[in-house]
Amino acid sequence: AQSVTQLDSQVPVFEEAPVELRCNYSSSVSVYLFWYVQYPNQGLQLLLKYLSGSTLVKGINGFEAEFNKSQTSFHLRKPSVHISDTAEYFCAVTDSMNTGFQKLVFGTGTRLLVSP
Amino acid sequence: EPEVTQTPSHQVTQMGQEVILRCVPISNHLYFYWYRQILGQKVEFLVSFYNNEISEKSEIFDDQFSVERPDGSNFTLKIRSTKLEDSAMYFCASSPGTPDGYTFGSGTRLTVV
Numbered sequence A: 001a002q003s004v005t006q007l008d009s010q011v012p013v014f015e016e017a018p019v020e021l022r023c024n025y026s027s028s029v030s031v032y033l034f035w036y037v038q039y040p041n042q043g044l045q046l047l048l049k050y051l052s053g054s055t056l057v058k059g060i061n062g063f064e065a066e067f068n069k070s071q072t073s074f075h076l077r078k079p080s081v082h083i084s085d086t087a088e089y090f091c092a093v094t095d096s097m098n099t100g101f102q103k104l105v106f107g108t109g110t111r112l113l114v115s116p
Numbered sequence B: 001e002p003e004v005t006q007t008p009s010h011q012v013t014q015m016g017q018e019v020i021l022r023c024v025p026i027s028n029h030l031y032f033y034w035y036r037q038i039l040g041q042k043v044e045f046l047v048s049f050y051n052n053e054i055s056e057k058s059e060i061f062d063d064q065f066s067v068e069r070p071d072g073s074n075f076t077l078k079i080r081s082t083k084l085e086d087s088a089m090y091f092c093a094s095s096p097g098t099p100d101g102y103t104f105g106s107g108t109r110l111t112v113v
Helices: none
Strands: A003-005 A010-014 A019-021 A024-026 A031-038 A045-050 A056-058 A064-068 A073-078 A087-095 A110-115 B005-007 B010-013 B019-024 B031-037 B043-050 B053-057 B065-068 B075-079 B088-095 B108-112
Touching: A003 A087, A010 A019, A019 A110, A024 A073, A031 A064, A031 A073, A045 A056, A045 A064, A045 A073, A073 A087, B005 B088, B010 B019, B019 B031, B019 B088, B019 B108, B043 B065, B043 B075, B075 B088
Parallel strands: A010 A110, B010 B108
Antiparallel strands: A003 A024, A019 A073, A031 A045, A031 A087, A056 A064, A064 A073, A087 A110, B005 B019, B019 B075, B031 B043, B031 B088, B043 B053, B065 B075, B088 B108
16 A cells, blocks of 8 residues: 655745755555645645656646655655745655556645745 | 536535535546545545446445446535534546546535534
């Protein structure tokens, strides 16, 4: 079974500063990895995903993440954040060996708080 | 871009009442899912559905829950007798069978009073 750990429940940062949100996963098989963003009282929006190929994945809104198999990590980064990036960020994993049905396992989320 | 549509966006119900949450998955998708997010907590898998039957369900998905694809387009989650602890955001998702294209709806916030 897979699991996801997001060690930081909250990350405060000033506007235009860089940010890294950490995600570590546990799995006995190969995985696909995802980052979702949830703005207050809204649904889940896909930021980016790692399926295969290049370990550096670029997503929407200037975010990127790097898949590190040896460290079982998939940290999310942005070089310069905006106030509008304030939201909850969820890392998720699924088993890549399954074809068809994929159950996503989510981390507990990291709240990014961007202040002026 | 194709969307997963959920209705209603917010539902308030009295404890013990039955509720049906509705979802219209993306039309050429084959796999359908329900997830739940209790306020302030993580998103949790409830159930997956393929070829008109449940393919996997979590321990949360007890006998009070059921899913159905009644007419080939809608995908519903029914809670037979709601409890206070069923208050949560419920997300529907669909996929074509590959992780590329896995899409969530915007959710239904269920409040049980």
